[in-house]
Amino acid sequence: MSQSWSQLYVHLVFSTKDRVPVLHPEISQRLHEYLAGIFDQIESHSLKIGSAIDHVHSLFVLSKNLALCKAVEHVKTGSSKWLKTLDPRFHDFH
Numbered sequence: 822m823s824q825s826w827s828q829l830y831v832h833l834v835f836s837t838k839d840r841v842p843v844l845h846p847e848i849s850q851r852l853h854e855y856l857a858g859i860f861d862q863i864e865s866h867s868l869k870i871g872s873a874i875d876h877v878h879s880l881f882v883l884s885k886n887l888a889l890c891k892a893v894e895h896v897k898t899g900s901s902k903w904l905k906t907l908d909p910r911f912h913d914f915h
Contacts (some may be wrong), residue, residue, distance in 0.1 A: 829883040830868075835897055844872050848907070852877070852900065859899045865892055882892035 837843055844852065853870040856879060860867035864884040868900075871878050883892060 827885070829889075831881055831883050831889065831892070833879045833881065833893060833896065834876060837895075840875045840893070842874040843910070844874050848904075851907075852904070854902050856896060856900055859896050861894055863887055863895050 849872050855901065856870050856877070857867045860879070860881050864886060865881045867879060867881045869878075869880045879896070881892075883889060
């Protein structure tokens with residue numbers, strides 16, 4: 822039996838809680854780099870990461886070893902925890 826090959830591209834968009842405008846330009850670049858690191862950890866190659874003041878876009882290739890819901894959970898939880906450690910104004914970030 823021959824092997825099959827698949828590659829799933831995902832465009833993930835998630836917003837800040839209540840669309841609060843907290844992702845200012847001075848934090849956005851650092852956030853994008855941190856998100857790229859999270860994608861590397863879960864073996865899902867990030868192709869493009871960008872953000873607006875109240876939401877984030879990311880295009881990535883989903884790992885064949887990970888369910889999409891788990892990938893989203895890792896990305897959102899990891900980025901939220903990291904932002905809360907940066908500055909007291911992100912303490913209530915969700």
